[in-house]
Amino acid sequence: MSKDSLTDLHQLVWTALLAATIGAGAYLIVPIGPVPVSMQPLFVFLAGFALGPRRGAMAVGLYLLAGALGLPVFSGGRSGLGHLFGPTGGYLLGWLLTAWVCGMARRQDGTIPWLRGAGFGLTALALLYAAGAAWLKFALSLSWHKAWLAGVVPFIPWDALKLGAALAGARYMTRIGLMPGRR
Numbered sequence: 400m401s402k403d404s405l406t407d408l409h410q411l412v413w414t415a416l417l418a419a420t421i422g423a424g425a426y427l428i429v430p431i432g433p434v435p436v437s438m439q440p441l442f443v444f445l446a447g448f449a450l451g452p453r454r455g456a457m458a459v460g461l462y463l464l465a466g467a468l469g470l471p472v473f474s475g476g477r478s479g480l481g482h483l484f485g486p487t488g489g490y491l492l493g494w495l496l497t498a499w500v501c502g503m504a505r506r507q508d509g510t511i512p513w514l515r516g517a518g519f520g521l522t523a524l525a526l527l528y529a530a531g532a533a534w535l536k537f538a539l540s541l542s543w544h545k546a547w548l549a550g551v552v553p554f555i556p557w558d559a560l561k562l563g564a565a566l567a568g569a570r571y572m573t574r575i576g577l578m579p580g581r582r
């Protein structure tokens with residue numbers, strides 16, 4: 400097998416693995432209202448940081464496809480198009496962009512400097528909140544203020560921690576040579 404095909408296979412395995420971990424994170428939730436605190440974003444951030452923009456977004460795409468087709472991978476083990484386009488649909492679809500923007504922190508040589516990672520990560524998080532809260536507002540006919548209170552405020556400290564953990568995790572995985580190189 401050539402080195403390029405091995406790299407492709409390695410990337411494919413990690414893409415599938417990270418898609419599966421996002422699904423596993425859907426079972427680690429704290430239901431606090433229409434939007435739960437969940438571990439899914441940790442793995443979405445990790446997919447972006449560890450795989451880069453294209454593969455990171457592919458991992459999320461794979462995850463969304465699995466959920467849309469009926470696998471119980473959305474928060475609390477839910478599934479289906481009804482949930483994908485339900486009140487939390489803005490976060491779910493927004494994760495494609497989240498993973499992409501986190502992935503942009505990854506340099507050509509695979510390194511992710513702390514500051515660069517934090518910059519792209521926080522930008523990704525702000526975009527995710529904008530998509531998630533705007534969708535929530537229209538799905539549940541909330542005021543902007545209520546959408547902000549239910550869809551953004553309670554998550555900020557936890558998501559900041561998840562972002563830091565994902566960044567540290569991706570840097571470590573890259574440093575020990577666990578992540579596939581670029582083609």
Ligand SMILES: O=C(O)CCCC[C@@H]1SC[C@@H]2NC(=O)N[C@@H]21
Nearest residue numbers: 435436437440473474487490554
């Ligand atoms: O219904 C789903 O499967 C998606 C849940 C979305 C949860 C959002 S993601 C951003 C924010 N951080 C959390 O921990 N929960 C919300």
